[in-house]
Amino acid sequence: MAEYIKYVDVTKCDGCRACMVACKNWNDLPAEPEEFQGSVQSHANVTANTWNVLSFIEHEDSKGNLDYLFRHSSCFHCSDAACVKVCPEDAMHYTDFGTVDVNSDKCVGCGYCVQNCPFDVVQLATYKDKNGKEYKKAQKCTMCVDRLEEGMQPACVTTCHTDAxxxxxxxxxxxxxxxxxxxIKDKYPNAMIYNPEGVGGxxxxxxxxxxxxxxxxxxxxxxxxxxxxWKDYAQPIGKMMLGATSMALVGAFVSNKLFNKEGKGHEEDGGGSHE
Structure with a gap:
């Protein structure tokens, strides 16, 4: 099956947020009370229950002109996805369309996907079982894979009235x-296509x-x-040679030493933020 892409042209976006509403409605995601952001933006970032956020950016160009820039923010669905690599239960997986989905039945809420996502997209949602005990599951944009399987397009795309x-x-x-x-190069000299090679596109x-x-x-x-x-060395070696108990210890070591935000920052750029 051919791989598919969601193409977003931010220069056509007018900030209407219809994509956010469509995403919430189709995926039956609960409303989330948010603190006032100090602007027209409703959410600071995507969350476990808000998979699609319209970002508003005040920007002064090289000529001193102030402009509002908009960006539809959601999962990037990396071709070489860190969340897939680190998931010990194969809950994070690629679909037939090339996108990345979460099998909630397999997810154990370990958070490795959250800690390794280069875009800080994957988050853990909190649930309660019938006894009131809390547990967590990873959640993010699925590219409406259930719609794709029925020959439809993602909900956010179908509702965009500017064809952004x-x-x-x-x-x-x-x-x-x-x-x-x-x-648009004449109007926006810094314009570019964002399809980063470091995550395989x-x-x-x-x-x-x-x-x-x-x-x-x-x-x-x-x-x-x-x-x-983890994916190419620790996990396969642990499964082949160490057994389940030892593998759990290896996993704990890796999560403590490698899978943390502070460690990731030092590892990638010598101590500063990776962004």
Missing amino acids: MEFGTQEEMLKKAEKRLSE THTIYVLAEKPSVYGLPEKPKVPTSAVV
Whole structure:
């Protein structure tokens, strides 16, 4: 099956937030009371129960003009996804469309996916069992895989009235992005296609009017080395040689030493933030 891409042209977005509403409605996600953000933005970032956020950015260009920039924010669905690499239960997995989904039945709430996502997209939702005991499950945008399987498009795409979002085959959407970039370069000299190679490319690509950092995005995101060590070395060796008990100890060691935000920051850029 061909791989598919959600193409987002931020220069066409008018900030209506219909994509947020459509995502909430289709996925039956609960409302989340949020503190006032000091602007028209409703949520600071995506959460376990808000998979789609419209970001509003006040930006002063090189000529001193103040402008509002908008960005539809959701999971990037990396081709080489850190969350898939580190998941010990294979709950995080690739779909037939090339996107990344979560099997909630397999998820044990370990949080490795949260700690290793280069975009800070994956979050843990809290639930209670019939006895009132709390447990956690990883949640994020699924690219509406249930809709894709029925031949429909993601809910956010279908509701976008400015055509800022489109969905189609990888080849088709990349061609659209290249064409659009050539059309806006005179107006936006810093415009670029955001499809980072460090994560194998993504299944949500952007045409940005400014550099990624202006939109709060990492300039060159990559799969953390800790994720590669776990998936390609520690996990297979532990399963082959150490047995279940020892493997659990290896997992605890890796989670403490490698799978933490502070460690990731030091590992990737010498102590500062990776963004």
